[in-house]
Amino acid sequence: MEETKKLLGSVAISPKIVEETEAQVKDIGGFKKKIEEYLVENVTQLLDVVLYGAITLGASDIHIEPQEKDARLRIRLDGILQDVVFFEQSAYHHLLSRLKLLSKLKLNITDKPQDGRFTIIVGELLIEIRTSSLPAEYGESIVMRILNPKSLISLDDLGLRDDLYKTFKSEIEKPNGMIIVTGPTGSGKTTTLYAFLKKIQNPEIKIITIEDPIEYHLTGVSQTQVAPEKGYDFSDGLRSIVRQDPDVILVGEIRDLETSKIALQAALTGHLVLSTLHTNDAAGTIPRLVDLGVDTASIASGLKMAVAQRLVRKVCGKCSTLVKPSASELSEIKKGLKNLPKSVKLPDLDTIKIAEIKKGGCQACNFTGYKGRQGLFEAFLVDSELEKFILTNPPVSSIRDLAIKKGMVTMYQSGLIDIALGKTTMEEVVRVVEVDEEKPFEEIKG
Numbered sequence: 001m002e003e004t005k006k007l008l009g010s011v012a013i014s015p016k017i018v019e020e021t022e023a024q025v026k027d028i029g030g031f032k033k034k035i036e037e038y039l040v041e042n043v044t045q046l047l048d049v050v051l052y053g054a055i056t057l058g059a060s061d062i063h064i065e066p067q068e069k070d071a072r073l074r075i076r077l078d079g080i081l082q083d084v085v086f087f088e089q090s091a092y093h094h095l096l097s098r099l100k101l102l103s104k105l106k107l108n109i110t111d112k113p114q115d116g117r118f119t120i121i122v123g124e125l126l127i128e129i130r131t132s133s134l135p136a137e138y139g140e141s142i143v144m145r146i147l148n149p150k151s152l153i154s155l156d157d158l159g160l161r162d163d164l165y166k167t168f169k170s171e172i173e174k175p176n177g178m179i180i181v182t183g184p185t186g187s188g189k190t191t192t193l194y195a196f197l198k199k200i201q202n203p204e205i206k207i208i209t210i211e212d213p214i215e216y217h218l219t220g221v222s223q224t225q226v227a228p229e230k231g232y233d234f235s236d237g238l239r240s241i242v243r244q245d246p247d248v249i250l251v252g253e254i255r256d257l258e259t260s261k262i263a264l265q266a267a268l269t270g271h272l273v274l275s276t277l278h279t280n281d282a283a284g285t286i287p288r289l290v291d292l293g294v295d296t297a298s299i300a301s302g303l304k305m306a307v308a309q310r311l312v313r314k315v316c317g318k319c320s321t322l323v324k325p326s327a328s329e330l331s332e333i334k335k336g337l338k339n340l341p342k343s344v345k346l347p348d349l350d351t352i353k354i355a356e357i358k359k360g361g362c363q364a365c366n367f368t369g370y371k372g373r374q375g376l377f378e379a380f381l382v383d384s385e386l387e388k389f390i391l392t393n394p395p396v397s398s399i400r401d402l403a404i405k406k407g408m409v410t411m412y413q414s415g416l417i418d419i420a421l422g423k424t425t426m427e428e429v430v431r432v433v434e435v436d437e438e439k440p441f442e443e444i445k446g
Contacts, residue, residue, distance in 0.1 A: 009104055010119040010126075013052050017045065018122060025053045027363045028075075032085045035073070039091055046091065047098050051120055051144075055127060057366070060146055060186075064099075066092055066139030077366060078313045078373050079186065092139065099142060103131035111135050117213070125149070130213070147215050153191065155199040159374040161417070163343040163409075167305075167379060172196045172274075175247070177304030178267035180254070182279040182288075188311050188375055189276040190215055193250055196274055197221060200248065208244055210237040211252035226252075234259040242266055251275040257293040264294065264302035280434065281411065282308040282378045283400035286390055300382070300390040307379040310411060310432040312424045313370035315355040319362035320369065322353035322422050329354065329426065336416045341407040347420055355422045374423070376414040376433065380406065 025031045031053045038046045050073065054062050059075035071092035073084045100107050103116030113134050120127040128147040133140045155168065171179060179196070181189045194216060197207055201220055209218075212226045212234070224241070226233050234251060235258035241249055242262070253276050254260045267273040279288045285306040289299050325333065334349050357369030365371040380403035382390070389402060404410065409417075415429035 009102055009117070010121055011048065011051070011102060012121040013048050014045070017048050017052055021049065021052045021056050025056050027366050028057070028077075028082055028084055031057060031075075035085050035087070039087055043091060043094055047095055050095070051129070052122070055120070055122075055146060055148060060151075062142075062144040062146070064092065064095060064142040064144075066136065066141065068138055071139075078368075078370055079311055080313075080368070082366065089139075096140060096142065099131060099144075100133070103129075105131065105133060110140055128215075130215075149216055151191070152194055152198075152216050155195045158192065158195055160377070161409075161414075162345060163341070164377055164379065167381070168196070168307075169199065171305045171381070172200050172272070174272065174304065176267060176270050176272055178264060178273040178275065178302050179305045179307070180275055180277050180285050180303065181307045181309065182277045182282060182285055183309045184278065186311075187309055188373075189309065190252075192307070192309060192375065193274050193276065194218065197248070197250060200272075205247035206245060207248040207250070208241045208246040209250035209252070210234060210241060211250070222246075235262055238262040238266070242269075242271070246271060248272045248274070253277070254289075254292070260289055260292050260294050261298070264298045267302040267304075268298070279308070281396070281400065282306040282380055282408070283396050283403055284308075286394075286399055287396050290393060296391050296393050300387040303382050303390075305379060305381050307377060308411060309375045309377045311373040312376055312415065312418065312428045312432050313368075314372045314374055314423055315357060315425060316361060316365035316369055316371040318364045318371075319358040320355045321358070323356045325352065325354045333416050333420055336413055337420070340409060340413065343407070344409055344417070346417065349420065352420045353422060354419055355425055357425065370428070374418070376411045376418070376429075378408055378411045378414060380408040 021034060025034055034049055034053055035046070038049045050062065054075050057075065057077060059077055061076040063074040063081065065072045066089065070086045070088055072086050074081050075084055097107065102118040105114040105116045116131045118129050120129060127149070130145040130147060132143045160168065181192050183189050197218060201207060208222045208224070210224050210226060214223050214225045217223065224237055226237055234255065238251065238259060239262060249266055249271055251259065251263050251273065254263060263273050263275060277285055277288055279285055286299055290296060337346060337349065340346065361367035361369040386402065411433050412435055415433050418424045419426055419429060
């Protein structure tokens, strides 16, 4: 059985390491101590400790970076990289060799980037690890993306406002049209799309995805992965998918004209199409598709909803307190949230309390003051008025103005609502959201 697991490119974490890690790794300090222990006593199982320790802490990525005299290990927690430990080059080379073997990377190639993947087995749980190696000044820099199926959440768990939840649920239950989720890398777009699929999945519909790569395996969904080196890209895959009689199609990302044309055509011929696009905001979806070469008439008739999102860290429940906002903070919140649609339920702004983080944090949040993340969203629907407007090929600013006029809550306002509810802080919203020209937050922070 062990030989079979090795051949399949997987590593089974021993019950001993699982037990020790869960008992001793409660924060980054405990993780560092555990790694240092294995650096001295049992370097052969060092990778297992690194992997399971990062999973235990809820990290999304592990970075191993060689330096002139040593190597550094960092993990990304709630979107922020944090140093864990520095160790000798000999241990780095041991980790590198084992990782390359597991990930099916070529050991003798050190001057070119390589990508691979393997699986961690913890009891009945299978966790995919996506490995990337990059030649750097002092060796190969390694990044491991942890794709833990436990991080997959449902639409009900996204923490959506009532108005957004109703809008999303209504749109994904429609039989046709295109829904695009936008945002930078790491903003949770895939998580949102998978939450959509989990909500609508049932035995009466066929769902097919085409991804690069498949990040999570979904039960009851047909998933296919592009292989550009074999001539199988998004546009080729989409052509084949349409012939498979699907009801719902998920396209991992729209990158070129051919893919966008086929996806929109599918949306116009009785399919619900979900995809992602790299733009700064929801309004930027339309000009971005135009830039790719898509005809405005196809966009106007095929696109049904554009969503933009970012992830903000939530304040730690154990070391944060609720305090009365200062006059300038309250003024900014009130100014930012005036004229919102009546469908958006707000607390009484005159009596709100905002979160204040205890200096130094606590062990539960790795002494950062933040624990976990949630999405900030802005979304607009393409109705008949917007359809006609799109045909004029308007700029982003005009689309945004019309969307707001028709009731879109901006990401900035979404952040202000979460601040007013005591879920996050002004500093955190400023970090992830591009504030409008006046930059009011800068004044508050100053």
